[in-house]
Amino acid sequence: MISNFFLPISGGQTSIRPYWRCYFPNTQAxxxxxxxSDTDRIGIAKEEFHAILEEDELKGAIVLIFANKxxxxxxxxxxxVTDALELHKLKNRQWAIFKTCAVKGEGIFEGMxxxxxxxxAGGG
Known part of the structure; x- marks a missing residue:
């Protein structure tokens, strides 16, 4: 079973973050x-990102990052964004980053x- 896990980082999401664990089992990506464009909160995005990658059930998941807006x-x-998220620290998993503009649909299909x-190919 393949399940995709999407983590929105935006104001007000803190209260639902404990429920994300419901989606961890069998997640491959x-x-x-x-x-x-939110340079003020890119540090928060980095912290959340690395915290989620430390979850045991997500250790083998590959990572697709959309650098949106x-x-x-x-x-x-x-x-x-690669530097800000410290993606160079991801040594034991496959990852890719794609520039996107969701309102225009740019970069989304390439990432998917x-x-x-x-x-x-068996990457996840």
Whole structure:
């Protein structure tokens, strides 16, 4: 069974975070969406991201990161999001980052294609 896990990082989500564990069993992939224009909270996004990766049931999951809101002025590019999230620390799992603009549909299909191909190849 393949289940995708999407973690929105936005205000007001703190109260439902304990319920995320309900989705951990059998998860092969994590889809993590980052608001690239919210530079004030990128540190919080990093902390949440690394905390979720430490969960035992998610140790083998591959990671797809969407660096969203690329259409907004001042948005961090994929390299800057990679640095901010410290993705270079992910040594024992497959991951990829894609620049996206959800309102325009840009980058989403490319990321999902990577995820699908990686899962088919036995990456998760």
């Amino acid at each position: 994590i889809i993590y969406v980052v608001d690239s 690329q259409d907004l002025p001042g948005a961090l590019d994929a390299a800057a 294609d990577w995820l699908s191909n990686t899962l088919k």
